[in-house]
Amino acid sequence: MAWTDYRFDADQLSLRRNETKQATLPVATAAIITDAMTLIDLANPTRFLTLTARLLPWLAALTAILLLIGLYQSAVAPDDYQQGATVKIMFIHVPNAWLSMFVWGVMSLAALGTLVWRHPLADVAAKAAAPIGAAFTFLALVTGSLWGRPMWGTYWEWDARLTSVLILFLMYLGLIALWRAVEDPSRAARAAAILTLVGAINLPIIKFSVDWWNTLHQPASVMRLGGPTLDRAFLIPLLVMAVAFSLLFVTLHLAAMRNEILRRRVRALQMMQARQRPA
Amino acid sequence: MSLGPYASFIVTSYLLVMVVVLILIAWIAIDYRRQKQRLRELDESGIVRRSGGRAAEIR
Numbered sequence: 001m002a003w004t005d006y007r008f009d010a011d012q013l014s015l016r017r018n019e020t021k022q023a024t025l026p027v028a029t030a031a032i033i034t035d036a037m038t039l040i041d042l043a044n045p046t047r048f049l050t051l052t053a054r055l056l057p058w059l060a061a062l063t064a065i066l067l068l069i070g071l072y073q074s075a076v077a078p079d080d081y082q083q084g085a086t087v088k089i090m091f092i093h094v095p096n097a098w099l100s101m102f103v104w105g106v107m108s109l110a111a112l113g114t115l116v117w118r119h120p121l122a123d124v125a126a127k128a129a130a131p132i133g134a135a136f137t138f139l140a141l142v143t144g145s146l147w148g149r150p151m152w153g154t155y156w157e158w159d160a161r162l163t164s165v166l167i168l169f170l171m172y173l174g175l176i177a178l179w180r181a182v183e184d185p186s187r188a189a190r191a192a193a194i195l196t197l198v199g200a201i202n203l204p205i206i207k208f209s210v211d212w213w214n215t216l217h218q219p220a221s222v223m224r225l226g227g228p229t230l231d232r233a234f235l236i237p238l239l240v241m242a243v244a245f246s247l248l249f250v251t252l253h254l255a256a257m258r259n260e261i262l263r264r265r266v267r268a269l270q271m272m273q274a275r276q277r278p279a
Numbered sequence: 280m281s282l283g284p285y286a287s288f289i290v291t292s293y294l295l296v297m298v299v300v301l302i303l304i305a306w307i308a309i310d311y312r313r314q315k316q317r318l319r320e321l322d323e324s325g326i327v328r329r330s331g332g333r334a335a336e337i338r
Contacts, residue, residue, distance in 0.1 A: 084283045084284075085281070085283040085289060088289050092292060092293060131303075138299065143296065146291055147288070150285040248300065252303055256307050258311065262314035266314060266317045269321045273326050
């Protein structure tokens with residue numbers, strides 16, 4: 001039994017066996033049904049909603065605590081000998097910049113889930129992540145710009161790093177527009193998944209743009225082969241903020257996925273209601 | 280804590296991040312309430328899920 005032998009039932013919020021495919025399955029696959037069912041259960045939207053309801057309060061609390069610790073550490077971090085207090089912008093700029101790429105990475109995995117495994121929650125995950133990723137990318141761009149003005153003397157420069165991140169932001173907006181333009185979620189899912197995978201080409205370009213081209217932007221100072229070049233006084237608050245923002249993403253993403261599942265249930269029930277009305 | 284001559288850039292950055300994150304949280308919370316409201320309305324109109332469960336039953 002494979003993922004593709006099930007289809008997402010938005011009405012019942014459950015996975016239903018695809019009867020057509022079931023008929024063509026070889027008998028030998030029955031032996032792995034038990035194992036596969038364990039995985040299927042994890043993908044069941046009903047179980048997902050139950051799990052989300054349990055997890056969200058804890059995740060939200062943990063995120064809030066870590067954000068408070070990170071903000072305190074950022075506030076008491078020493079000034080940089082060159083940048084002065086503007087180094088504090090790094091503690092919010094860098095986590096947002098990392099997440100702008102990480103969220104697209106998550107969406108790319110979800111796109112594979114949609115196209116290859118037809119996972120019932122894959123498109124839900126990708127669609128729910130896009131506005132959050134767009135917000136993180138927007139914040140990375142604007143905080144970078146606000147950091148750039150005092151340090152570089154300009155808010156914006158059309159160099160490789162800044163331009164490739166701007167392209168990432170525009171791709172997020174394009175994907176959101178695509179999902180909104182197509183009413184039927186299953187029809188939008190495939191097109192969005194292809195666009196997401198094509199857009200993933202931009203991720204290594206963003207990452208290595210500072211090495212491949214001459215840019216105003218500094219090269220990597222944390223995620224590099226020789227280890228971080230940042231002093232511990234800056235590195236620790238930065239990592240705490242990065243973990244806090246990552247948890248914020250997970251929390252918001254789970255909540256947005258829950259909303260998307262409910263939206264699809266509403267749509268399915270509205271269609272059922274329309275069919276039941278007398279002509 | 281002195282933020283030096285570029286305090287406005289630092290404060291604006293932090294305020295902006297706070298505002299955008301709060302907007303995200305509010306948007307998701309409002310959307311959740313809206314979907315639950317729509318499900319309640321469908322429930323009241325007598326629409327029943329194929330499983331036999333109530334429309335507004337979230338779990």
